Amino acid sequence: MEQGINIGKLFGIQFRLHYGWFIIFGLVSVFLATQVFPDTLDNATNLQLWIMGICTSLLFFASVIVHELAHSLVGKANGMKVKSITLFIFGGAANMSEEAETAGSEFKMALAGPAASLGLSGIFYVLYINLNGQSPELAIMNYWLAQINLILAVFNLIPGFPLDGGRILRAVFWQTTKDLAKSTRISTIAGQIFGYLFILAGVFILIRTQDWLSGIWLGLLGWYLSDTARNSFRQYTLQQILKRVTPVEVVASDIPRAKSTQIFADYLTQTPNGDYILVEDENGLAGIINQHSLKNKDNLKSTLAELYTPINEIPVIPSDTNALDIARRMNEDKIEIVRLASEDTRVSFITLDSLIAYMNKASEKGFTDA
Numbered sequence: 001m002e003q004g005i006n007i008g009k010l011f012g013i014q015f016r017l018h019y020g021w022f023i024i025f026g027l028v029s030v031f032l033a034t035q036v037f038p039d040t041l042d043n044a045t046n047l048q049l050w051i052m053g054i055c056t057s058l059l060f061f062a063s064v065i066v067h068e069l070a071h072s073l074v075g076k077a078n079g080m081k082v083k084s085i086t087l088f089i090f091g092g093a094a095n096m097s098e099e100a101e102t103a104g105s106e107f108k109m110a111l112a113g114p115a116a117s118l119g120l121s122g123i124f125y126v127l128y129i130n131l132n133g134q135s136p137e138l139a140i141m142n143y144w145l146a147q148i149n150l151i152l153a154v155f156n157l158i159p160g161f162p163l164d165g166g167r168i169l170r171a172v173f174w175q176t177t178k179d180l181a182k183s184t185r186i187s188t189i190a191g192q193i194f195g196y197l198f199i200l201a202g203v204f205i206l207i208r209t210q211d212w213l214s215g216i217w218l219g220l221l222g223w224y225l226s227d228t229a230r231n232s233f234r235q236y237t238l239q240q241i242l243k244r245v246t247p248v249e250v251v252a253s254d255i256p257r258a259k260s261t262q263i264f265a266d267y268l269t270q271t272p273n274g275d276y277i278l279v280e281d282e283n284g285l286a287g288i289i290n291q292h293s294l295k296n297k298d299n300l301k302s303t304l305a306e307l308y309t310p311i312n313e314i315p316v317i318p319s320d321t322n323a324l325d326i327a328r329r330m331n332e333d334k335i336e337i338v339r340l341a342s343e344d345t346r347v348s349f350i351t352l353d354s355l356i357a358y359m360n361k362a363s364e365k366g367f368t369d370a
């Protein structure tokens with residue numbers, strides 16, 4: 001999820017490119033330069049075809065950015081925080097730090113992306129009409145871009161969660177039933193059904209037409225759709241569970257303690273397991289050490305006193321936070337440990353591992369109950 005390169009900021013939103021994007025960018029350029037454009041342009045040189053392919057490919061990805069930006073700006077207008085947008089292999093994904101609070105805002109936000117793609121498709125089509133007589137090269141580029149944006153709009157409107165169409169479906173059910181959980185269940189099931197239909201269609205094409213490429217491509221798309229639908233329901237259920245969990249339930253209870261005068265290497269030979277060490281000096285608890293960040297030769301001869309992070313430098317979370325907010329905070333701030341605020345002198349920590357351990361337990365239990 002987090003792999004990628006920052007490419008810049010627009011409207012306060014950080015844009016990132018996933019590494020897989022480069023592969024797709026290359027494939028689209030090759031496909032356009034060698035398959036699509038030569039068919040209609042007889043006199044074009046290879047260099048011309050390649051320049052056209054790369055430019056069109058760039059404009060296609062700009063279109064994906066516009067689609068995601070439309071979601072994000074409508075989301076922001078409805079009071080949601082959008083930190084970043086990552087462009088993936090299958091288009092893009094906006095990283096929202098929270099879900100929509102009302103069915104109405106979810107509906108508007110979900111609709112914004114396909115609406116933007118439809119608008120772009122229209123603009124490229126008008127350009128195509130106007131350029132057709134003058135420049136066949138620019139005309140064919142605009143024609144392809146009109147087509148791909150239309151496909152993008154239609155594909156995203158498939159009513160299966162987590163696609164935009166599935167979000168629209170969820171918003172409609174949510175508005176009428178006032179039951180978000182049930183609406184999520186229905187729209188993710190719809191996502192799975194559409195996924196299976198795609199797989200069936202792929203198999204059908206394979207058998208009937210022997211068109212392997214289309215058959216396999218449709219099948220893969222269907223598998224991807226049903227898989228993400230299933231996962232997003234699991235994710236939703238897990239979020240609902242975590243929302244009800246208090247921080248005390250996810251505290252890391254078994255962090256070993258050690259004296260600050262101890263040498264790190266000696267500590268490791270005595271207690272080789274565990275990720276963290278609580279370091280005590282004559283005044284009591286002084287700091288904490290994350291072993292993984294320190295296991296290099298230079299640190300082995302140091303005393304624990306030289307290595308620990310003072311307790312008061314660990315981010316503090318209020319005791320009325322729920323486990324879901326803690327997980328989000330850790331993810332956003334890229335931290336692996338937080339300290340739980342308490343009124344007495346007790347000091348307790350929540351680590352990424354203690355949170356994950358709880359989530360694993362909850363998902364086993366929660367999903368069999370659900």
Ligand SMILES: [Zn+2]
Pocket residue numbers: 067068071113114156164
């Ligand atoms: Zn979208």
